[in-house]
Amino acid sequence: MPRRSKILPGTLIASALLLTSLGLGAVAARAGAPAPATAALPAAHSAHLMAASTASSPEDPDGDGYIPANPPVTGVPAPQNPPHRYFHEFQANCSVTHTAPDDPIVYPQQPGKSHDHTFMGNTTTDANSTTASLGAGRTTCKAPGDLSGYWMPTLSKAGKPVLPVGPQTIYYKAGVTDYTSVRPFPKGLRFVVGTPTQTADEFRRHPGFVEGWECGDSYFNTEIPATCPNRADVQLNIRFQAPSCWDGRYLDTPDHKSHMAYPVVKAGTNDNICPADHPVALPMVEFKMAFxxxxxxxxxxxxxxxxxxxxxxxxxxxxxxxxxxLVDHCIVGGLQCDARGWDQTHPEAGAALNADYRLP
Known part of the structure; x- marks a missing residue:
């Protein structure tokens, strides 16, 4: 594959537009807007500001932050208009594995540099994780084939971690109207959704914002509610969606976002499509966490x-x-599936996986 250029034609303009659309606090600060306060960040990890990675790793030997896809995806067909289906999704149900001040995407090969994260899915995820190491690991997801790493900042109360209990709901959905165009993630793709330096307004206006923080009858909160009903059936919840359009070229970029984009509305229609510079439709990941x-x-x-x-x-x-x-059966097939690819309202469609959540 030809050596990539460090600065691609139009990159500065395209990146600025993309980062602005994602509502990143860092961009606002560079533009002269008030910088978000960092005083609330734990002192030991206040450096976690989502700056571009500079450390080298086995997958990025030169440390420039670009990890090329091999092969890249080109020649994406134009969106179609398949029959309307209300659902086109499946679940990855994964439990918490551990917590650690690591982030193999933002701080590869730098253990302890991040704020504390709660990890789900792959049991081996740490600062040194690579595609190969995750592939050799084990998982707490119901489907043994899901060796992916999922993580988020650790929630605590009075300094003590509050960890989600049992399998959490991680949806894989179609983010575009043409659900038949969605293809599986390329192995090794990685990205960050949101940023710890975003302001409350940026968080609320983020294209991935669904219901914000909620508990009891309180919804759409940008901050954790001051009180929640003290009942056994009440937990703190949050839902947040990831971008689902890929540039087809890179598995990661220096800001861990620019290779991904959210769908846009096609002019003159209500259809969601992938933008021209990120034409590849992938599953839309949605975290639905309960604390x-x-x-x-x-x-x-x-x-x-x-x-x-x-x-x-x-x-x-x-x-x-x-x-x-799972993608072909549930997303492309327009079904609402559980973790084994079974839609109980369409039993005639069967399941993608067997009773052990493995390929039949």
Whole structure:
């Protein structure tokens, strides 16, 4: 593959537009807007400001932050208009594995440099994780073929971690109207959704914002509510969606975002399509996390700071055949599937995986 240029034609303009559309606090600060406060960040990890990575790693030997896809994806067909289906999704149900001040995407090969994260899925995820190491690991996801790493800033109350209990719901959906165009993630794709330095307004206006923080009858909060009903059936919840359009060229970029984009509305229609510079439709990941905490929430915070600093990371290490089976059966097939690819309202369609959540 030809050596990539460090500065691609139009990169500065395109990157500025993309970062602005994602509502990044760092961009606002460079433009002269007030910089978001970082005083709330834990002192030991206040340096986690989502700056471009500079450390080298086995997958990025020169440390420039660009990890090229091999092969790249080109020749994406024009969007079609398939029959309307309300659902086109499946779930990856994954439990918490551990917490650690590591981030193999933002701070590869630099253990302890990040604020504390809560990891789900692959049990081996740490600062030194690579596509190969994750592929050799184990998982807490229901589907053994999902060896991906999922992580988010650790939530705590009065300094003690509050960890989600049991399998959490991670949706894989179609983010574009043409759900038949969605293809599986390329192995090794990684990205960060949101940023710890975003302001409350940027968090609320972020294209991935769904319902914000919620508990009981309180919804759409940018901050963690001060109180939640003190009942056994009440937990703190958050839902947040990832970008689902890929540039087809890079598995990662220096800001861990620019190779991904959110769908846009096609002019003159209500159709969501991928923008021309990010034409490849991938599954839209949506975190739906539940934290077992309620009552007085005044001492509840994220390791990254206040509630509006919520963000998360995804590092794809799915078994290729398993992921393709679920994407083709559930997303392209227009079904609402559980973690084995079963839609209970369409039993005639069967399941993508067997009772052990493996390929039949």
């Amino acid at each position: 077992p905490v309620n009552g007085d929430m005044s001492q509840v915070a994220l390791a990254s700071g206040p509630g509006h600093s919520f963000h998360y990371d995804f590092f794809n290490a799915w078994d290729d055949a398993t992921l393709k089976a």
